[in-house]
Amino acid sequence: MKNMIIETIDQLKNDFYNVSQYIGQNPELGNEEYKACKILTETLEEHHFQVTTNVVNVPTAFEAVYDSGKPGPHIGFMAEYDALPEIGHACGHNLIGTMGIAAGIALSKVVSETGGKVFLYGTPAEETRGAKVTMSEEGVLDHLDVALMAHPSGGYRKSGSSLAMDALQFAFYGKAAHAAASPEDGINALDAVLQTFHSINALRQHVTSDVRIHGIIPEGGQAANIVPDYAVAQFYVRAEKRSSLNDVVNKVKNCAEGAALATGARLEISNYEYSYDDMITNEELSDCFTEKLLEVGIPNEDVLEARGGGSLDMGNVSQRVPSIHPYIQISDQPITAHTHEFREAALRQRGFEGMIVAAKALALTGYEILTNDDVLAKIKKEFEANQSLT
Structure with missing residues (x-):
C-alpha cells in the first residue's frame, strides 16, 4: 500500500503542478482566496472527498473528508493558500495548499484497507488572521489524532518551536x-x-x-x-x-x-490581528515524518535539526492536537521567505519537486499512524504529557 501512495502522487503530478501554478499565478490575500479555495475543493471532490465550505464562518475555509467506513484514526492535513501583499506567494503557500491535497488524496486511496478517515482543512489567512486560530478555539480540529503540514524553505529542517x-x-x-x-x-x-x-x-x-x-x-x-x-x-x-x-x-x-x-x-x-500560540512539536510524530523523508530518498545528513523563530497559527493547533510543522527544500540556492526570490522558487519546477517529496512523506506518515498502533500510542502519550505541563 505504500507503493500505491507513492504511485498515486506520481500519476497525478501534472494535476498537482497545474493546481500549484494556478494558485501561485493568482495570488489572493487572506480571507480573499476564492480562486484557490475553488480549485483545491474541486480537486478533492474529483477524488470523492466530501467538502464543506464556509467553516467557522470564513467563506474561503473548508473541511474535506474521505471516510473509509471503517473505524480508525483521523488524519488531518492542513492547507494554506493566502498570499502576501505586493509580492504574492513569497511564503510558498501555493505549494502548501497543493501539498496538503496531494498527501490527502494519496492516503485516501488506501484507507478502505486500513480504516479511519482522511481530513483536509483549508485554513485561510495564515499571514494575518489565521483560520487555524478560530478552528482551534471552536474545537473543529479536536477529533483529529494528528495534524500534519510542511512548509517550503531553503532546506530540510525538522519541526521545531515557534513564538x-x-x-x-x-x-x-x-x-x-x-x-x-x-x-x-x-x-x-x-x-x-x-x-x-x-x-x-x-x-x-x-x-x-x-x-x-x-x-x-x-x-x-x-x-x-x-x-x-x-x-x-x-x-x-x-x-x-x-x-x-x-x-x-x-x-x-x-x-x-x-x-x-x-x-x-x-x-x-x-x-489588529489574531493571537498565535507557541508551536509544540510532537517529537514522536516528527520522528515518524523524518523517517518517511528518508524513505523517499532524502539523505539523513540533509535533514537539519529544528530551529525556532517566527509565529504560526499552527501553534494554536498544536495546543489541541499532536502536530508537526517541518520545513522542506524547494531551492538549491539559499533563499529567505517573504522575498521575490522565494516567490520565484515556489513557482519553479525545482520548488514543485520539493513539494512532491514532502507530499509523499506526509502521506506515508499518515499511513504509518493508520496502521501502527504503537506509534499512535506513543504520539498520544507525549501529547498528554505536554498537556499536563501547560
Whole structure:
C-alpha cells in the first residue's frame, strides 16, 4: 500500500503542478482566496472527498473528508493558500495548499484497507488572521489524532518551536491645533506614539532573550503645521511561551498607557490581528515524518535539526492536537521567505519537486499512524504529557 501512495502522487503530478501554478499565478490575500479555495475543493471532490465550505464562518475555509467506513484514526492535513501583499506567494503557500491535497488524496486511496478517515482543512489567512486560530478555539480540529503540514524553505529542517505572538494596536486621540500659532491648544497624539516607542525600547533591557517586540507607525499626522490629533502604533509582541508572553504584553500596554497619561491623549488598545500560540512539536510524530523523508530518498545528513523563530497559527493547533510543522527544500540556492526570490522558487519546477517529496512523506506518515498502533500510542502519550505541563 505504500507503493500505491507513492504511485498515486506520481500519476497525478501534472494535476498537482497545474493546481500549484494556478494558485501561485493568482495570488489572493487572506480571507480573499476564492480562486484557490475553488480549485483545491474541486480537486478533492474529483477524488470523492466530501467538502464543506464556509467553516467557522470564513467563506474561503473548508473541511474535506474521505471516510473509509471503517473505524480508525483521523488524519488531518492542513492547507494554506493566502498570499502576501505586493509580492504574492513569497511564503510558498501555493505549494502548501497543493501539498496538503496531494498527501490527502494519496492516503485516501488506501484507507478502505486500513480504516479511519482522511481530513483536509483549508485554513485561510495564515499571514494575518489565521483560520487555524478560530478552528482551534471552536474545537473543529479536536477529533483529529494528528495534524500534519510542511512548509517550503531553503532546506530540510525538522519541526521545531515557534513564538507565541500578540498583535497590538495603540490608537491615540489628541486635539488638533496650529502647530506654530497656537500649539498650547493642542494635544499631540504622535508624541504619545513616540513616547510609547521610547518606553518599549527601555523595556527591552528587562525582558528575557526570547522576547521580540517590533512595531510601525501606520498613521502619524497629516501635515507638519497641524498638531496630530490621531496617531497609531502597531506592534508584534512575541515570546517563547504563551504564559510568559501574557506578562510581557501587560508591560507593553503599560508603556502605551503611560504615554497617554503623559501627553493627555486618549488611548484605545486593540488586537489588529489574531493571537498565535507557541508551536509544540510532537517529537514522536516528527520522528515518524523524518523517517518517511528518508524513505523517499532524502539523505539523513540533509535533514537539519529544528530551529525556532517566527509565529504560526499552527501553534494554536498544536495546543489541541499532536502536530508537526517541518520545513522542506524547494531551492538549491539559499533563499529567505517573504522575498521575490522565494516567490520565484515556489513557482519553479525545482520548488514543485520539493513539494512532491514532502507530499509523499506526509502521506506515508499518515499511513504509518493508520496502521501502527504503537506509534499512535506513543504520539498520544507525549501529547498528554505536554498537556499536563501547560
